[in-house]
Amino acid sequence: MRLLLLVALLATTIAIAPVHFDREKVVRVKPQDENQVSIMKNLAKDNELDFWYPDAIDHVAADMTVDFRVSGKEFQSIQSALDQNRMHYEILIDNLQEEIEKQFDVKEAIPGRHSYAKYNNWDKIVAWTEKMVDKHPEMVSRIKIGSTFEDNPLYILKIGKKDERRKSIFMDCGIHAQEWISPAFCQWFVYQAAKSYGKNKIMTKILDRMNFYVLPVFNVDGYIWSWTQDRMWKKNRSKNHNSKCVGTDLNRNFNVSWHSSPNTDDPCQDTYRGPAPESEKETKAVADFIRSHLKSIRAYISFHSYSQMLLFPYGYTLKLPPNHEDLAKVARIGTDVLSTRYETQYIYGPIASTAYPTSGSSLDWAYSLGIKHTFAFELRDKGRFGFLLPESRIKSTCKETMLAVKFIAKYILRHTS
Numbered sequence: 001m002r003l004l005l006l007v008a009l010l011a012t013t014i015a016i017a018p019v020h021f022d023r024e025k026v027v028r029v030k031p032q033d034e035n036q037v038s039i040m041k042n043l044a045k046d047n048e049l050d051f052w053y054p055d056a057i058d059h060v061a062a063d064m065t066v067d068f069r070v071s072g073k074e075f076q077s078i079q080s081a082l083d084q085n086r087m088h089y090e091i092l093i094d095n096l097q098e099e100i101e102k103q104f105d106v107k108e109a110i111p112g113r114h115s116y117a118k119y120n121n122w123d124k125i126v127a128w129t130e131k132m133v134d135k136h137p138e139m140v141s142r143i144k145i146g147s148t149f150e151d152n153p154l155y156i157l158k159i160g161k162k163d164e165r166r167k168s169i170f171m172d173c174g175i176h177a178q179e180w181i182s183p184a185f186c187q188w189f190v191y192q193a194a195k196s197y198g199k200n201k202i203m204t205k206i207l208d209r210m211n212f213y214v215l216p217v218f219n220v221d222g223y224i225w226s227w228t229q230d231r232m233w234k235k236n237r238s239k240n241h242n243s244k245c246v247g248t249d250l251n252r253n254f255n256v257s258w259h260s261s262p263n264t265d266d267p268c269q270d271t272y273r274g275p276a277p278e279s280e281k282e283t284k285a286v287a288d289f290i291r292s293h294l295k296s297i298r299a300y301i302s303f304h305s306y307s308q309m310l311l312f313p314y315g316y317t318l319k320l321p322p323n324h325e326d327l328a329k330v331a332r333i334g335t336d337v338l339s340t341r342y343e344t345q346y347i348y349g350p351i352a353s354t355a356y357p358t359s360g361s362s363l364d365w366a367y368s369l370g371i372k373h374t375f376a377f378e379l380r381d382k383g384r385f386g387f388l389l390p391e392s393r394i395k396s397t398c399k400e401t402m403l404a405v406k407f408i409a410k411y412i413l414r415h416t417s
Ligand SMILES: [Zn+2]
Pocket: 175, 176, 179, 304, 305
């Protein structure tokens, strides 16, 4: 019996051994022309490269800053190919495993407790949602909008008075699992908004007249997986028919120009769009919630990392939306306001021309529903740490982002009917 137990224990340990990233590197290349772009594409064909920016090799273009992760072993051949072709490169991260451990650089004040200065795992975030409601019953309520593939609850925190007819802003964080700074911001936002009502003049004015719906973690299963098994995991965790590869990129799964990008149909890619629009339980739950609250929602804001950009529609076409000037103005002032705190520089513009083309994104989808102000933040940094932003930078990132979000909220109050 004891032996059996041991074997069982061993089997589970093997089955769930977390991925290690010893000697893995993150490399930055800036291809100068089409020739260098095709050299990059060939390297991606022959090696297993995980693209951090842009999110897939198909989006690599001349003059673009390209960041990718590669194993220490494969790096040697990549390096010699780059040298041979006189392509300049920079090693952003030399040993990924070390960098992963180094991101926890803030000491816990009270061991095991939720902290705004640290990254919190899913269990802590769930307990935190309860605490927010208990602490601010007049201001915060929790709504379960559905559940995930692995049957975890999808919780939205509503901040504001009970009146449903008021204007509202929908915000989500953590649609991509490995972008940990994103859920950290949503937690900060709820905390700050609820706490400063009645104390901070601007926040009081905003909350007197509008509500916020905040989804602190959109891709819960993926987020859990990124904590327990694979720090670099991005997609959700749903099983794919006829493929051993798991997961769909939820930000390619929305019903807008869903089929237009030919490079999103491989379940083994990180940009897999899923078998159909809204095929994923997480996407469906969010889409249903937004549809049923469309009367009140005036703005949609989604939080990603990294690259310090404030993006707006469209992602699936280079055409400009009818209210482009208005969106560009909000983004210009928003990024200006953001920079006042720590001089963090953001660029802004339509997704397709500022970052790279995307299909099936939540931003374009919300816009297509008639929500005229939709934005996506790509939070810090610009690649030094990439997805592994150290905890010591969480608070400053949240504080500066808060300024931009408050500006957008004020603008929505004033300029939408
Ligand atoms: Zn993202």
